[in-house]
Amino acid sequence: MQAIILSAGRGSRLLPLTETMPKCLVPVGGRAILDHQLGALAQAGITRAAVIAGYRFDQVREHLAAHQPPLSVELRFNPFWAVSSSIGSVWAARDLLDRPFCLLNGDTLLSSALLARGLSQGGAGVGLVVEPLGTPATDDMLVAVSGSRVTAVSKALDPARATHRSLGVVLAGEESGYRRALEQVIAQEGGVDAYHHDVVAMLARQGAVSALIEQSGSWQEIDRPADIQAWAGGTNR
Template sequence: MQAVILSAGIGSRLLPLTREIPKCLVEVGGRSILDHQIDALHAAGIERAVIVGGYRYRQIGAHLARARPPLPVRLVFNPFWSVASSIGSVWMARDLLHDPFCLMNGDTVFDTDLVAAAVQAPGEGVGLLVEPLRDAALDDMLVTVANGQVCAVAKDLAPDVATHRSLGVIVSNGGDAYAGALESVIARPGGLNAFHHAIIADLAGYAPVRAIVAGAGAWQEIDQPEDIAAWTGQHG
């Protein structure tokens, strides 16, 4: 299994930290978000990783050359990062999506056990890592789960419909289902502006998508400066 890390965006809400560096190189607890992710993926048994970069992507390459990550890593450039949403970065990795993969957003740090549980979760096909919804935050990607399957995914799900929130981690044991849904969504009018979760939402309409419910282990999306303090407070 290989990882696909979506790290193309500018991270405007992290300004001024991202004025000179890409979001994935922002330090959390003294190490970049990307380093945290690669180490967690390696510990989970991932054999290689592809990073899709955009904003200041050459800095990502220079960082990898210095950091010497514990698994083979390849950097792919998304030239459309400033005019497309995250689905554009998934499109740049489309040739990899027929084989087993673990896809994640490039702005989230995880406990190693949480990533390992997602990668090693039993079941066939495509799965989405979720946690039960308690208090929804404004930016949460909301999910409806029934009988262990994802039924709907959107930021604007009604409170009486949403049961979980997405952690932004998608796994597949191989096959053409996810890549087919990607092509379907991105080809629609406005498809380039879709969040990549729209692929899961589309796929769940006609094929099983496993809901992998997160167990023990912390995670933190690094969207604003206070998120860095929240993570280092948990892991200081």
């Protein structure tokens, strides 16, 4: 299982912190977001990770050299980070998508137990880790779940239809079809501006995405300065 961390963005909503450093290196509890993620992945049993960086790429490279990761890390550059959405970073890792992978956003802290549960539930296809939706937040990636299947994914999903929110963790097996769907989405008009969740949405419309339901609350998206304080050792919600 290969982990892929999408860490290319600047994180303008974390200004002024990201004026001088990439979002993935913002410290939370004394450790960079990226270090939290690599540690959790290693504890969950992942041995290899590809980190896709863009904004202030050299800082990420220097950080990884100075802080020995607990697993094997390959650093890749996304040259399109400033002109594309998160799908550009997935495109930079497209050669890794034909075998099992665990993809996660570079601004989200997750406990190792949460990741381990997701990995244990994953199958040959695509799984999306979601949690039941209470009151939707402004930036939630909304998800509609029916039974064990994801039927729709979108930030613009009608809240009346939404049942869950995505944690940004995509798990895929050997025969997921994710790479083929990625190529179709990015080739569409405006495809470079798509979120990587749009790939999941395409597969969901084909009935090909399992809902991996998580209710522990042991995760936190670090999107604004207040989110840094909200993270309390992985039990924030």
